[in-house]
Amino acid sequence: MALSAVLALSAAACGGDDGGSGGDGNSVTIGFLGDLTGENSGIVIPPKQGAQLAIDEYNATNPKVKIVLKTYDSQGQPDQATSLVQSAIKSDNIVGLIGPAFSGESQQAVPVLEEGKIPNISASATNVTLGEKGWKYWHRVVGNDSMQGTGVAEFLVREAKAKKVFVAHDNEDYSKGLADYVTKGLKEKGVTVEQDVVDPRASDYSSTVNKAKAFKPDAIFYGGYYAQGGRLLKQLRENGVDALFASGDGSLDKGLIEGAGEKNAVNTVVSCPCLIDPTGESSPASKKFAEAYKAKYNSEPAIYAAEGYDAATAFIEAIKAGNTTTEAINEFLKTIDVPGVSKQIKFDDKGEPAGGDVYIYRVEGKELPLLGKASEAKLQ
The missing domain is CATH 3.40.50.2300 (Response regulator)
Incomplete structure (x- = not known):
């Protein structure tokens, strides 16, 4: 730091x-x-x-x-x-x-x-x-998470060719909300989704890992913050779950990579309705x-x-x-x-921003560089 x-x-x-x-x-x-x-x-x-x-x-x-x-x-x-x-x-x-x-x-x-x-x-x-x-x-x-969830769902279907996605969250207001909007966006595109909840205070996520492994997903989405996301990603990889790992803005920090380990963090993307430029x-x-x-x-x-x-x-x-x-x-x-x-x-009458985009960032080594807007970003 x-x-x-x-x-x-x-x-x-x-x-x-x-x-x-x-x-x-x-x-x-x-x-x-x-x-x-x-x-x-x-x-x-x-x-x-x-x-x-x-x-x-x-x-x-x-x-x-x-x-x-x-x-x-x-x-x-x-x-x-x-x-x-x-x-x-x-x-x-x-x-x-x-x-x-x-x-x-x-x-x-x-x-x-x-x-x-x-x-x-x-x-x-x-x-x-x-x-x-x-x-x-x-x-x-x-x-908000509706915009972000829609963007993530579109990206996973287009770029990961996802037909099965495992979605996990920690049941907190932010995490569950984002995970639910991602799930909604995926199901609207015909994707099969299985959800599970992790305890943010726990360190052992073996129950969730075993469910994900049995589901054999094309991609995994975690709604939550990087401290827990890093631990979950590490345990998934150590148990042979190599599917694309995606998370939201709460995980857009190098702490995600540090928590998972650089090797385990390969094939990971993070979304955010924010621009890091x-x-x-x-x-x-x-x-x-x-x-x-x-x-x-x-x-x-x-x-x-x-x-x-x-x-x-x-x-x-x-x-x-x-x-x-x-x-x-x-x-x-x-x-x-x-x-x-x-x-x-500029704000609308509800206090929401009048505009904005969703962006995708990809783990590369110890960094999280910008791939581009969710509607345009390419994995390859």
């Missing part, structure tokens, strides 16, 4: 902020909430760093109202996220929140944000039901972002870094326009329509 990420972890573990307390008329405080020190923190640190980069760039222009980014480390635990949100509202007077990072903690913490009338923008929570709650202050800058080939804005991110953190942008930058940009645009109260910021977000790094920053 880059030194910068280690430093970020240290700051998050202390529950500190990056620049002092705000809300004195010359500054306002925006929170960032997510798993910053837990076993799946590798997919939350990048968006936190992306958000910090955007805010640092804004503050460097010496604006009338500066922004303080204060971090809250939920460790991915819904109960912890809820108590942190309560503290952020009552003690820190946040005017907005980037997060919650995960879907499970969003389900419990966002109602508290709604009650407090705090606008919130997640860079990474993808569960479909989050957009169906009728929440007035909730937004996200990433596509370290060379900045997709657009001039992406190139500028990638260069600035690498200069600040001495590492290339990783999963959801661009989305974290875009979520912060939405709040920055609101504050630049003179909106410093929670209600005024939330009203501004209803009409925002500006270019972002990952996509156009």
